[in-house]
Amino acid sequence: MNMNTISEFLSYPFIQRAVIATLMVGILCPFVGNFVILRKMSFFSDAISHAAFAGIAVGAFLGIDFSLSSIIFSILIAVLIAFLSERTKLSHDTVIGITFSGAIAGGMLVIGMMKGYRADIFSFLFGDILAITNIDLLLLFAVSITSITTLLFFLKPFLQITFNRDLAKVEGINVRFFEYLLFILIAIIVTVSLKIVGIILVTSLLIVPAAAAKNLASSMKHLFGLSCFFGLISGITGLIVSVYLNTSSGPTIVLTSIGVFFLTMLKSKKIL
Amino acid sequence: MIALNVENLCVKADNRHLIENITFTVDEGSIVAIIGPNGAGKTTLIKAILGLIPYECGAVTLFGQSLKYADSHNKFGYVPQKLEFDRTFPLTVAELLKFTVPPIYAFPFFRRKGEEKHISELLEVVGAQKLSNRHIGSLSGGELQRVMIAKAIVNDPKILFLDEPASGVDIEGQERFYDLVRRLKREKGLTVILISHDLNIVYRFADNVICMNRKLVCSGRPEEMLTDEVIRSVYGEMMGAYIHSCHEHD
Numbered sequence: 001m002n003m004n005t006i007s008e009f010l011s012y013p014f015i016q017r018a019v020i021a022t023l024m025v026g027i028l029c030p031f032v033g034n035f036v037i038l039r040k041m042s043f044f045s046d047a048i049s050h051a052a053f054a055g056i057a058v059g060a061f062l063g064i065d066f067s068l069s070s071i072i073f074s075i076l077i078a079v080l081i082a083f084l085s086e087r088t089k090l091s092h093d094t095v096i097g098i099t100f101s102g103a104i105a106g107g108m109l110v111i112g113m114m115k116g117y118r119a120d121i122f123s124f125l126f127g128d129i130l131a132i133t134n135i136d137l138l139l140l141f142a143v144s145i146t147s148i149t150t151l152l153f154f155l156k157p158f159l160q161i162t163f164n165r166d167l168a169k170v171e172g173i174n175v176r177f178f179e180y181l182l183f184i185l186i187a188i189i190v191t192v193s194l195k196i197v198g199i200i201l202v203t204s205l206l207i208v209p210a211a212a213a214k215n216l217a218s219s220m221k222h223l224f225g226l227s228c229f230f231g232l233i234s235g236i237t238g239l240i241v242s243v244y245l246n247t248s249s250g251p252t253i254v255l256t257s258i259g260v261f262f263l264t265m266l267k268s269k270k271i272l
Numbered sequence: 273m274i275a276l277n278v279e280n281l282c283v284k285a286d287n288r289h290l291i292e293n294i295t296f297t298v299d300e301g302s303i304v305a306i307i308g309p310n311g312a313g314k315t316t317l318i319k320a321i322l323g324l325i326p327y328e329c330g331a332v333t334l335f336g337q338s339l340k341y342a343d344s345h346n347k348f349g350y351v352p353q354k355l356e357f358d359r360t361f362p363l364t365v366a367e368l369l370k371f372t373v374p375p376i377y378a379f380p381f382f383r384r385k386g387e388e389k390h391i392s393e394l395l396e397v398v399g400a401q402k403l404s405n406r407h408i409g410s411l412s413g414g415e416l417q418r419v420m421i422a423k424a425i426v427n428d429p430k431i432l433f434l435d436e437p438a439s440g441v442d443i444e445g446q447e448r449f450y451d452l453v454r455r456l457k458r459e460k461g462l463t464v465i466l467i468s469h470d471l472n473i474v475y476r477f478a479d480n481v482i483c484m485n486r487k488l489v490c491s492g493r494p495e496e497m498l499t500d501e502v503i504r505s506v507y508g509e510m511m512g513a514y515i516h517s518c519h520e521h522d
Contacts, residue, residue, distance in 0.1 A: 038361060152379050156371045163357050163368065170322050170350040171372060171427070217362040218407075 009243065017137055018129045018249070022235035024137075025193050025205060028144045030213070030231035031151060032189050033206035034223055035182060037214060038162050043093055044081065044183070045190050045203045047100035051077035052191045053124060053199050054107030060121050061110045067139060071191045077103055078187035082180050127198030129239065129249045136195055143192045147185050158182060159220065197250030208257040209234060215264040230260050273335070275300040275431055275463045276321070281330035283313070283320050289486060290316045294330070296482050296491045298431070303457055303464045305478035305494070307471065309507050312485045314467045315353060318433050322348055335430070349424030351417065353435040353467070359409035365419050366391055366404045372426045398422045398452060414445035421452065425460070432456070434466040438473075446470075450477050471498065 009015055036045055055073025059066045077099055084095040111121060123131075151158065157178050160168040169175050186206075193202050213226035238253030245252070276298040283290045291313035298304050306314050320327045323339065332339045334347060369391045378384075395401045398418040403411065411419060417437055424432055434453070438446040454477060456462045468474055474481055475494050483489040483497065483506045490497040490506075 038358060040358075153377060156376050156378070159363075159371050163361065163363065163371075164352075164355060166319075166324050166352060167350060167423070169324055170348050173376065214360065214362060219362060219364045220367050223362050 009240070014130050014132075015243065017132045017134070018239055019236070020137055021129060021132045021140055021196060022239050022253070023232060024140050024144045025196050026209075026232035026235035027228045028140075028147060028189055029193055029205040030209035030227035031148055031224065032186055033208075033210035033231075034213070034227055035151075035158060035162060036186065036206050037210045041186070042203055042207050043096050043100075044078075045186055045206050047081065047096045047103070048074050048078060048187045048190045049194065049199045049202045050100055050107075051103040051187075052194055054103040054110070055191075056121055056124050057107040057110040060118055061114055066120075066124075067136070067192070070194070071188055073103075074187040074191045075184055078183040079180065082183045086176070086179075124194055125198050125200055126248065127195050127201070127250045129196045129253075132195055136192075140192050143188055147189055150181070150185065154178065154181070197254055201250055201254050204254045204257065205231070208254070208261050212257070212261040212264040215261070215268040230257065230264075234260050273300045274298070275302075275335060276465070277331075277333040277336075278317075278321065279331045279333075281317070281320060281332065282328045283316050283325060284328045291320070291484070292487050294484065294488050296488065298463060298465060298480070300335075300430075300463055301457065301461050302479040303453065303466065303477055304480045304482060305474040306465065306467045306482045306484065307469070307474060307506065308484040308489075312506075314484065315435055317484070318350075318435055318465070318467065322350060322433060347430045349421075349427075349429035349432040351420045351424050351432075351434045351437050353439065355416065355420060357408070361407075361409055363408045364405050365395070365400070365408060365411075368408055368419065369394060369423060369426060372423050374427065394422045394426060395419075397425075397456075399448070414441045414449065417441060417445075417449055418452070421456075425456065425462070428460070429462070431463045431465060434464065436467050436469065439469075446473070453477065471503075474498070 010019065036042055052070040052074045054077075055070035056066045058064075058073060059069025062069070081092075081095055081099050084090060084099070085092045088095070090098075111118065157168065157173045160171065160173055161175055161178055165175055190202055190206070193205055196202070197205055209230035210223075210227040212230045213223050217223035217226055234257030235253055238256035239249055241247070241256065242249040242252035274297045278297070279295050281294045282292045294313075294317060306317065308314050316325065319325045321332050321339075366388075370387065373387055373390060392401060392404065395404055398421050400415065400418045400422060403415055403419060406415075408416070408419070421432075421434075421437075432453075437453075438449045441449060450473060453464055453466070457464055466478075475498070478494055480492060481494045481497050482491045483502060485506050490502050
């Protein structure tokens with residue numbers, strides 16, 4: 001790609017917005033994704049994205065802004081999962097499975113109550129980065145700054161809890177508070193990232209770059225740096241490829257990051 | 273001075289007593305061993321004192337203050353029996369300690385004055401200075417125990433709890449480990465409460481022993497408490513014979 005092609009590519013406002021969104025999500029999702037993979041919570045992020053779908057359906061039914069309704073719904077489901085996991089003897093994945101299917105069933109029921117086919121709701125299933133608006137960008141920016149600052153500032157307790165909950169508790173960390181905080185942050189980040197790759201693939205934005213980084217990382221500092229680097233590279237490369245090959249941007253970004261993941265597997269010799 | 277006072281402590285699960293009316297005191301700067309057969313409630317007792325599980329009745333006071341009102345932060349160090357963590361966690365020994373060093377609420381990837389020196393001194397105390405850049409998951413059982421001791425004493429706790437700290441470690445490693453515990457007691461004035469199945473270790477390293485089997489069976493100096501009769505009542509006939517033969521060899 002020569003310089004003229006790049007400048008032509010970047011001259012379209014929708015491409016500019018897509019690039020900015022990709023840069024933000026490329027850092028934000030892998031950053032929190034490190035906690036998702038270290039705590040083996042990928043099913044949780046999947047449940048949250050599906051809860052967001054139910055929130056979107058409820059928003060459409062009540063005539064509320066989709067972003068607002070999906071964020072509120074995701075936070076409610078995240079808190080419910082945390083609460084049930086803590087207060088019942090059910091395993092974490094059973095709790096997630098129940099809330100996950102409950103959210104999807106609720107969402108489908110609400111959609112069924114509306115007249116006609118709602119393309120605006122179903123567009124969230126696969127996402128469309130090229131349809132990002134300035135308001136979406138502002139929301140993404142606000143969430144990125146707040147989330148990354150919070151995660152960095154509380155990184156010590158978050159990592160202590162991730163390493164071993166009991167030890168963190170003995171060392172005086174309010175484990176319950178930080179677990180709820182992490183769950184809520186993941187819920188918000190997943191929901192604001194939905195427009196990029198959609199409900200079905202959003203979990204991969206969190207997990208794949210972080211998993212690729214874990215293949216090579218020699219320390220936690222390295223892990224956080226590498227995961228954000230892989231998120232950025234996969235996002236921008238996937239976006240460019242999707243524009244030039246005229247393919248869907250979300251799946252192309254995800255497949256690019258999976259390609260990066262396999263390269264790191266080869267480099268780390270983790271394939272048996 | 274009494275460091276820890278446990279009074280009539282009981283823990284229940286599914287309407288069944290896991291421990292019942294446990295009462296004992298621990299003097300400041302002493303090493304106290306808790307012994308008892310599997311399922312006797314030793315780990316439950318430690319976890320209840322540490323506040324990791326709720327207790328049904330009784331009271332725990334730390335230096336005269338009820339634990340319900342005292343801030344337990346930085347007062348306890350704990351090395352659990354089985355440390356459950358993801359072995360593929362790309363966490364180095366130095367990072368693990370760095371994340372434990374106060375201030376807890378601060379951006380951790382920035383260098384702090386004196387932090388690295390503090391960490392290297394800690395690793396030196398436990399004889400693990402060469403492990404600084406190793407991944408936690410790559411450590412052997414003995415190495416991990418030393419690092420976990422370093423982590424447990426990062427914040428200068430008043431009492432160190434060790435739950436079968438040397439299980440799975442070879443005999444030489446066990447000796448080094450308990451020498452370290454004794455040195456920490458001597459140099460830092462630490463009070464140590466440890467669970468052990470090794471009665472030989474208890475005889476050699478503990479100032480006091482607490483024997484339990486859901487209830488308190490004995491409490492006092494090992495040489496006075498660990499009689500054939502007590503051992504039989506705690507562990508059963510076979511163990512009594514074992515102790516008897518140990519005494520004969522002594």
